[in-house]
Amino acid sequence: MRKGTKPRSHEATKGAGEPSSARTARRVAILLALGLASGAAVPPPPRGFVASWLRSSPSSACLAAEPPQPDERFVVIKAGRIITNAGKEIRDGVIVLSGGKIRNVGTGIEYPVNAQVIDARDRVVMPGLINPSTRFGLPEYQRGEVHGNWSVADEYFPSPGQYDDVLEAGYTVLGLVPAGSGIPGRAMVVRTAGPDDRRVLLSPAYLRVTPDKRVFRGALERAQQEIEKVEKARQEFEKKQEQERKAQAEKPAPPPGTQPATQPVAQPATQPAFQPPPIDPAHQVLVDLIQKKPDLFALIELHRASDYIHMSEVLKKFDLAHRFLARIGRQSDLEYVAAKLGEQKARIILTPTISYVPASVERIHLVRTFTRAGCEVSLMPVDDSASEHRRILGRIAALVREGWPREEALKSVTLHPARLLGLDSRLGSIERDKEADLIFLDADPLDPRARVREVMILGEIVHRVEVPQ
Numbered sequence: 001m002r003k004g005t006k007p008r009s010h011e012a013t014k015g016a017g018e019p020s021s022a023r024t025a026r027r028v029a030i031l032l033a034l035g036l037a038s039g040a041a042v043p044p045p046p047r048g049f050v051a052s053w054l055r056s057s058p059s060s061a062c063l064a065a066e067p068p069q070p071d072e073r074f075v076v077i078k079a080g081r082i083i084t085n086a087g088k089e090i091r092d093g094v095i096v097l098s099g100g101k102i103r104n105v106g107t108g109i110e111y112p113v114n115a116q117v118i119d120a121r122d123r124v125v126m127p128g129l130i131n132p133s134t135r136f137g138l139p140e141y142q143r144g145e146v147h148g149n150w151s152v153a154d155e156y157f158p159s160p161g162q163y164d165d166v167l168e169a170g171y172t173v174l175g176l177v178p179a180g181s182g183i184p185g186r187a188m189v190v191r192t193a194g195p196d197d198r199r200v201l202l203s204p205a206y207l208r209v210t211p212d213k214r215v216f217r218g219a220l221e222r223a224q225q226e227i228e229k230v231e232k233a234r235q236e237f238e239k240k241q242e243q244e245r246k247a248q249a250e251k252p253a254p255p256p257g258t259q260p261a262t263q264p265v266a267q268p269a270t271q272p273a274f275q276p277p278p279i280d281p282a283h284q285v286l287v288d289l290i291q292k293k294p295d296l297f298a299l300i301e302l303h304r305a306s307d308y309i310h311m312s313e314v315l316k317k318f319d320l321a322h323r324f325l326a327r328i329g330r331q332s333d334l335e336y337v338a339a340k341l342g343e344q345k346a347r348i349i350l351t352p353t354i355s356y357v358p359a360s361v362e363r364i365h366l367v368r369t370f371t372r373a374g375c376e377v378s379l380m381p382v383d384d385s386a387s388e389h390r391r392i393l394g395r396i397a398a399l400v401r402e403g404w405p406r407e408e409a410l411k412s413v414t415l416h417p418a419r420l421l422g423l424d425s426r427l428g429s430i431e432r433d434k435e436a437d438l439i440f441l442d443a444d445p446l447d448p449r450a451r452v453r454e455v456m457i458l459g460e461i462v463h464r465v466e467v468p469q
Contacts, residue, residue, distance in 0.1 A: 074098050074115035075459055077438075083126035083445070085415045085429040095125065097436045100458035105430055118461075120440055123453065126410070127428055128172025128437040129392065130417040132349055133187070133208075133299065133325055135179060136384045137162050143180035146219045148285035150185035151204040152176045158199075163192035165386035167463040170393070170439040170452040173201065175421060177208050177299075182215040184208055186285065187299070189421055191437070194457035201423060206323070207285050209300045211307035216300075217314045223286035224318075230276045237274045289320045295422055297321035299349075303329075308337040323420055325349040327382075328366050331358045335369050342373025347420045349378045352395040354402065367412075368404045377408065378417040397446040410445065 075097040082090040082105065096104040096111055138155060156176065166174065172192055178185035186204035193199075209216055279287055288296055300322050302308050308324075315322065324346055326334055332355040341348060348370060355364050371377050379396065381388035396409045411428075418428030426435050436459040443450035455463040 072098055074103075074112050075118065075436075076111045076115045077118045077120050077125060079120045079125040079440075080122055081124045081444075082430060083124065083410060084431065085127055085411050086431045092121070095430065095436075095438075097459045100436055100460075102430060102432055102434050102436050104432060120454075123440040123442065124444060124450075125430070125438055125440055126445060127414040127430055128439050128455065128457070129170045129413045130173040130175075130378075130421070130428065131166075131171055131380050131389070131413075132175040132378055132417040132420055133177050133380055134174055134384050135177060136166060136174060136386075136389070138176060138179070141179050143182075143184055145182045145215060146222075146282050146286075147178075147180070147185045148183055148207060148219070148283055149281040150178060152178050152186070152188045153200075153203045156188060156190070158190075164463065166389045167192050167455050168452060168465050169386070169389040170441075170455065171389055172437040172439070172455060172457055173418075173423075173427065175205065175417075181210045182212050183219055183286075184210070189423070191457055193455070193462040194460070198458060201426075202421065205421065206297050206299045207289065209298045209311075211301050211303055211311060213310040213314060216311065217317075219283060219286050220290065220314065220318045220320075222280070223283045223290055226279045226283055226287055227290060230279065233277050234274055241271060290318060292321065297323055299323050299325055302326040302334065305333045305336040308334075308340070312340075323347045323349070325380075327351050328353050328355050331356050332364070332366060333358050334366055335364055338366070338369050338373040338375070341370065341375050345374055345376070347376045347378070347416070349380055349417070349420070351382050352379050352392065352399055353382060354398070365399065365402055365404065367399055368402070371404065371408055376416055376419070377412050378420050379412040380417075393445050393450065394448060397448065400446055406446065 077095040077097070079093050079095065080091070082093040082095065084090065084105065090105070090107060093105065093107050094109040094111070095102060096109060096115075137158065138152070155178075163171075163174075173189060174192060175187050175189050177187045185208065187202075187206050187208060188200065189202040189205050191199045191201065285296070289298060298320055300311050302311070302324055303326070324341065326348060328334070328351045335357075350367050350370065352367065355366055356362060357364055367377055367379070379392070381392050382395070392413065396413065400406050400409050415424060415428035418424040418426075427437055428434075430438070436456060438456040439452050440454040440456070441450045442453050451465065453465055454461055
């Protein structure tokens, strides 16, 4: 080494084999540093350079010298372990956030020097939990028959702190459903905290259908009649329009060289548009289901195996987008239809309990049975109480001890319910460009001692749980 020179730092030498984008970024950082030290005027990097480079390099190698722009404020989480639900778990990993979204995740990731850093090296970070079907925080009432035009949005008036109990359990998203039997209405999907203008994720969401074959079949038949009524009116309108065109075409022209006694009546520039007859509002959503409106499905509830048989008979006549929900009681015969549901690759919501074969003492692990059959299982708490929301991870751990794969178990309360709700492009796993709804635990989520310590929604800590030492 020549006299008077200083050894270059590891940051300056480690990029020998780096891609050109990384080398360019390092040169910019070095030039800026030299310019600041000497007082020389050094032009700053282009606006947005740091963010665009960071997005393009999953294992980036740049300490940015340019302060982030107002829309590029970075938050960096240094985690002891990251459960991504999109691949292998990451130890000593980093999650880079910006604008409430995940911009990068991995190990050895560098980031802007003035980013906000959250030291979570004693935490396990995973996606927020999602309950796809609950009445938590909503009033109790009963209604029956068909009310497809009613929605939970009509009764959703959250008060401050209303969801603190489920936040403490790690739930960041709830699928709120209407009460009642038959077809009581449509659900809505909400965040449990965060900015008011971003709390509602879906409204209205799926249609709740309870296991009443008579009501379900009757409602769909009425919806089909409504469709036929509109189609008949359309045909009559088109027939009348055709007759008018023919009459106009057959009207004799005046003799040559004569003038009409009066000026002809001006014809409209365009033909009148068809105005369909009104559809019964309570059945409009069922019409939309039959006509396969995008992003709409029926969530069909099952109590026993016979419910599936009866509801399947209706579905054979009406091809509808649908999912299933089954609360597993102390005794259950649902194993008899697991294979049928597995053949459909059905998405089904279950409760995390070990049941018994009816009239016996034989235990049965229905969650594992449905998974092995080929179903995609999402889990919800046993009931809507705050205590059962807090017990969910412990109950899942018990299912894993009895042979349910850990990976499926963790996805059952994150990625799978997000997929069932149609939100998996936004939530359910820790991946680039997904929204930063995360929870921080002080131990492995399936450890009985684990507690949720912090909850993050859209990149902001919204809830912190102080656990007594």
